[in-house]
Amino acid sequence: MFLVFALITLLGALAMFRQRNVVVAGLCMVLTFFGVAGLFVLLANPVAAALQIIVYSGAIMVLVLFVIMLLNSHEEEPAQSGRLVQAWGGALLAAVLGVGAVKLVLQSRTLHELGASPVPAPITLNKLGVQIFSEHLVAFEVVGLLLLAAMIAAVSIAKRKL
Amino acid sequence: MKLSASEIQALLPLFFPALAACLLPIAALDRDQKSTKWIRGALFAVALFAVGLSFHYFTGLWAQGFQPSIGHLRMDRLAQFTGIFVMVAAALAILQLWDHLHHEGWVRGESLSLLLFSCVGMVVFASTSHLLLLFLGLELLSIPLYALTATVRTRPQAVEGGLKYFLTGAVAASCFLMGAVLLYGFTGSLDVGVIGAALNRNPEPLALLGAALLLLGFLFKISAVPFHQWTPDAYEAAPHPIAGFMSVATKGAALIALLRVFPGALSMGEPLGAKVRMAVAILAAATLVLGNLSALSQTNVKRMLAYSSISHAGYLLLGLVAGTPNAQAGMLFYLAVYLAMNMGAFGLLTVFGLVGDRTHYDDLRGLGWKRPGVALAASLCMFSLAGIPPTAGFYGKYMIFKELIGTGHVGLALLGVLASLVSVYYYLRVMVVLFMEAPRPGQAREAGEAPAVHAPFAGATLLVCGFLVILAGLIHPRLMNDFALRALDAFR
Numbered sequence: 053m054f055l056v057f058a059l060i061t062l063l064g065a066l067a068m069f070r071q072r073n074v075v076v077a078g079l080c081m082v083l084t085f086f087g088v089a090g091l092f093v094l095l096a097n098p099v100a101a102a103l104q105i106i107v108y109s110g111a112i113m114v115l116v117l118f119v120i121m122l123l124n125s126h127e128e129e130p131a132q133s134g135r136l137v138q139a140w141g142g143a144l145l146a147a148v149l150g151v152g153a154v155k156l157v158l159q160s161r162t163l164h165e166l167g168a169s170p171v172p173a174p175i176t177l178n179k180l181g182v183q184i185f186s187e188h189l190v191a192f193e194v195v196g197l198l199l200l201a202a203m204i205a206a207v208s209i210a211k212r213k214l
Numbered sequence: 215m216k217l218s219a220s221e222i223q224a225l226l227p228l229f230f231p232a233l234a235a236c237l238l239p240i241a242a243l244d245r246d247q248k249s250t251k252w253i254r255g256a257l258f259a260v261a262l263f264a265v266g267l268s269f270h271y272f273t274g275l276w277a278q279g280f281q282p283s284i285g286h287l288r289m290d291r292l293a294q295f296t297g298i299f300v301m302v303a304a305a306l307a308i309l310q311l312w313d314h315l316h317h318e319g320w321v322r323g324e325s326l327s328l329l330l331f332s333c334v335g336m337v338v339f340a341s342t343s344h345l346l347l348l349f350l351g352l353e354l355l356s357i358p359l360y361a362l363t364a365t366v367r368t369r370p371q372a373v374e375g376g377l378k379y380f381l382t383g384a385v386a387a388s389c390f391l392m393g394a395v396l397l398y399g400f401t402g403s404l405d406v407g408v409i410g411a412a413l414n415r416n417p418e419p420l421a422l423l424g425a426a427l428l429l430l431g432f433l434f435k436i437s438a439v440p441f442h443q444w445t446p447d448a449y450e451a452a453p454h455p456i457a458g459f460m461s462v463a464t465k466g467a468a469l470i471a472l473l474r475v476f477p478g479a480l481s482m483g484e485p486l487g488a489k490v491r492m493a494v495a496i497l498a499a500a501t502l503v504l505g506n507l508s509a510l511s512q513t514n515v516k517r518m519l520a521y522s523s524i525s526h527a528g529y530l531l532l533g534l535v536a537g538t539p540n541a542q543a544g545m546l547f548y549l550a551v552y553l554a555m556n557m558g559a560f561g562l563l564t565v566f567g568l569v570g571d572r573t574h575y576d577d578l579r580g581l582g583w584k585r586p587g588v589a590l591a592a593s594l595c596m597f598s599l600a601g602i603p604p605t606a607g608f609y610g611k612y613m614i615f616k617e618l619i620g621t622g623h624v625g626l627a628l629l630g631v632l633a634s635l636v637s638v639y640y641y642l643r644v645m646v647v648l649f650m651e652a653p654r655p656g657q658a659r660e661a662g663e664a665p666a667v668h669a670p671f672a673g674a675t676l677l678v679c680g681f682l683v684i685l686a687g688l689i690h691p692r693l694m695n696d697f698a699l700r701a702l703d704a705f706r
């Protein structure tokens with residue numbers, strides 16, 4: 053089951069950045085989000101999965117597609133120069149980092165022990181709410197400030213005539 | 215849920231800047247031509263008032279020796295030190311902004327609101343050891359700064375610099391988040407103290423990778439060397455007071471958070487701790503060398519100051535390498551001094567009304583004699599940046615180098631001394647240009663045609679900075695013992 057969702061996520065991501073048509077790339081992103089939501093369900097966290105589908109696949113994706121269609125440029129512009137050295141260098145670096153990461157994960161003792169531990173109780177919306185408004189109250193308030201700050205920042209940069 | 219009195223006291227210093235930041239944009243909407251001037255004045259006054267109130271509460275807590283906390287937000291001495299530090303920097307920046315934005319012809323209330331949001335973010339960032347709050351604080355301090363960098367949109371460079379800062383900053387923030395996720399995944403806790411203990415019991419290579427990614431997030435904000443490329447472009451793009459604020463307050467908040475998280479809470483056992491120290495030592499040395507050498511060849515004063523701020527990040531990191539309580543107190547002392555001298559250095563550009571790209575050495579020629587008092591104060595700040603003895607900058611460097619030698623890092627201390635010798639050249643060059651070079655031909659005529667530069671507030675802040683630099687040099691033992699060392703009480 054894990055492999056299915058992981059493959060959906062990875063293939064969606066891969067297809068997204070191989071795709072030249074921006075709208076199709078956006079739809080591939082939805083696929084990735086669904087894969088991630090599936091992974092959340094497997095992790096006994098249905099709340100995060102629901103939020104993932106409602107917020108990311110629903111709201112944010114609609115927004116992204118809307119912007120793409122407003123801008124009316126469905127085709128990605130071709131790169132000005134084929135920077136071969138950078139491309140191969142980047143691929144090499146990614147490969148080295150990837151091999152290193154896989155090696156670290158395989159060697160990790162903590163991860164092996166985790167496989168034997170029992171499945172945690174599923175997280176409910178109730179638990180989440182209590183957590184947010186008791187332990188993480190300050191963080192919740194800071195998130196509010198952060199969103200307002202980001203909004204003011206975006207408007208103050210983007211608005212033509214203030 | 216009811217808040218207790220001590221919890222309210224922990225929140226109060228942050229409440230007023232946050233409230234003002236939320237309300238200011240509403241007032242900034244008014245576009246009635248006749249009342250604009252008054253509303254602008256009121257906006258700046260409200261922002262200053264909010265910063266002043268916050269300063270009042272922080273100093274009040276400090277004087278009482280009271281260290282309240284709410285949730286994971288701990289207003290201990292170190293947080294109060296950060297609060298005082300950030301609020302003073304913000305007040306200086308607001309005063310200078312008034313003059314600078316008028317010179318640029320681009321006065322906007324939102325800039326003040328963003329500045330206040332950023333201040334709140336800095337204090338949150340430096341007053342918690344909870345990874346979630348750390349990340350939120352980091353974002354709350356950086357997102358307004360990205361927009362502030364691009365404030366004066368009429369200049370194409372402003373948008374370019376802002377975008378560069380934003381993109382590199384986003385990468386650094388995602389690295390920080392990835393590091394936090396790895397640490398949480400392996401220890402099951404978001405609290406850095408618990409994580410440190412768990413890692414000591416069971417050192418895990420992947421968690422070490424997480425710690426390294428976390429460190430990267432901090433070093434980016436400090437603009438230490440491999441992550442410094444954004445600095446000159448962002449500073450050049452930003453309005454002068456914002457560049458000064460970014461160099462001082464961001465660096466300060468990030469360093470204090472680093473001080474809290476790495477040696478304080480995430481005190482790793484010998485094999486890992488030694489590796490982290492080694493990495494920081496190498497980065498500090500690279501930062502010193504690269505920052506100073508690049509500053510030498512700049513023709514633009516603002517870019518020179520940007521590279522100089524990179525090299526100062528190197529000195530401050532050296533304090534972290536030494537790691538003794540005295541070295542850490544030396545870092546805090548140096549930060550406080552750096553606040554005065556760097557706000558003074560950026561204020562110099564504001565006072566003479568150098569706008570847009572006209573911030574080259576040539577544009578400063580012979581200006582010193584026009585306003586000798588202010589230019590003298592700026593020169594004191596430059597002396598202090600270079601680390602010349604009677605000024606406070608010397609004592610800050612001296613304390614850090616002394617501890618470095620004490621802990622056996624003689625080579626690094628020697629490198630630091632050499633680097634500050636090199637730096638004398640480019641700081642003195644500013645003074646030579648100000649006082650000893652005749653204005654470039656044609657400049658006098660241009661100056662005659664342009665309206666007279668009027669910068670009362672920026673001039674005043676510059677005089678205050680110059681005074682502080684001398685004063686801090688004179689009473690440095692007191693400052694060190696009463697202020698810097700006591701700020702570290704929470705750790706011991």
